[in-house]
Amino acid sequence: MPAPVRVQQAPFDMGAELNAFAATVPGAGAVVSFSGITRDLADGTLEVMEIEHYPGMTEAALSAIRDEAIARFGLTDAMILHRYGPLKAADPIMMVATAARHRADAFAGAEFLMDYLKSRAPFWKKEVTAKGAAWVAARDEDEDALARWSRGG
Amino acid sequence: MPAPVRVQQAPFDMGAELNAFAATVPGAGAVVSFSGITRDLADGTLEVMEIEHYPGMTEAALSAIRDEAIARFGLTDAMILHRYGPLKAADPIMMVATAARHRADAFAGAEFLMDYLKSRAPFWKKEVTAKGAAWVAARDEDEDALARWSRGG
């Protein structure tokens, strides 16, 4: 069984990951997956998306976010996989999967994982084109998305 | 490329379905999947879950729900696959997948598909045990879940 939190440079097969995860969640009636894919720039000029991270803190942050999601939504299980290093447009960047008895918890758990991971896990993206490189700015929407999880418990 | 709406008795491979879907959504940054899995009864006595459907209407209803989700959330694409016939505990029943530029739309699209499909697509589940058979009752929560999509457009 693959580790439930993985930070790796190597590509991954999202379908194989989904199957491996779903094979280990007895009693769950609902499995949700989210896969993030590298998007090209609007003008199609992306050469490389560089993903930097903070080894040690990254694993700790992802594990804490996973534990929190499992406890909060009563998940049967959850997994997080995130790549770093140089990626090309259309390359999968990361994936989360959740399992629960019912669909509402599986969906909420996956959205919670994504919202926290976006703004609280130490990854930084840099877009490289022939003209130069630019760090991707954090989006206000991503910070706002976190706020909903503190309402109502 | 597999048809975006399928109603079938045959098993399916959720990982292979996810990969096939994700391979055909250029420009999407987010892919969400939901898989529904047959749950055993609390006392572990489920022998068969029979799924009955209404051929003709089922395909029409699923296509309409898919079209609505794509239009409403600006999805890059969406797929729905649903089985019928006799299933065993832990067998995958159905799956939806959505793709969008950003994660919020991909998640909302998948939840919309599931909420509509639960209460508006003509499927009926019957649980068969050694002691007899019982039709699964519709849950009020499922009907309530639909209501959120009429608020605020």
Place this chain on the structure above:
Amino acid sequence: MKLDIRYFAWLRERVGTAAEQVETEAATVADLIAELRARDEGYAYAFSDTGAIRAAVDHELVEFDAALSGAREVAFFPPMTGG
């Protein structure tokens, strides 16, 4: 007019058939239900709790006040439980 009627799930089990053809002048789904219910005890029992019954005309979910003019197939079934 001639109408094909289809029944699903426990409604099918209670009326004892999956499909039948009827000759009817019912103007609405509600009229048709009243006709069917008047047939015999089995139909009366099957249609006793109309709050637990849904109807479709030509593959489209409808309310019971839906008109039947031009309809070819009417289906009756309990609330759906897909997913």
Place this chain on the structure above:
Amino acid sequence: MKLDIRYFAWLRERVGTAAEQVETEAATVADLIAELRARDEGYAYAFSDTGAIRAAVDHELVEFDAALSGAREVAFFPPMTGG
């Protein structure tokens, strides 16, 4: 005390190093930032907009008023953009 300091993303590029060790008596993260900023123009520029900087002490995100007693590693970086 001796502290390992790490920098990421554009903060790393602006200070010109990924990691260094400093000898400091700073009581809080804010004190440490003030010390670093006073070093030279490069550090002053890197830390000019503290609203755009996040800090972690021993792998845990903290506010700038967090105490440094017992800390071994402090990291500075821009808002995170994972996912």
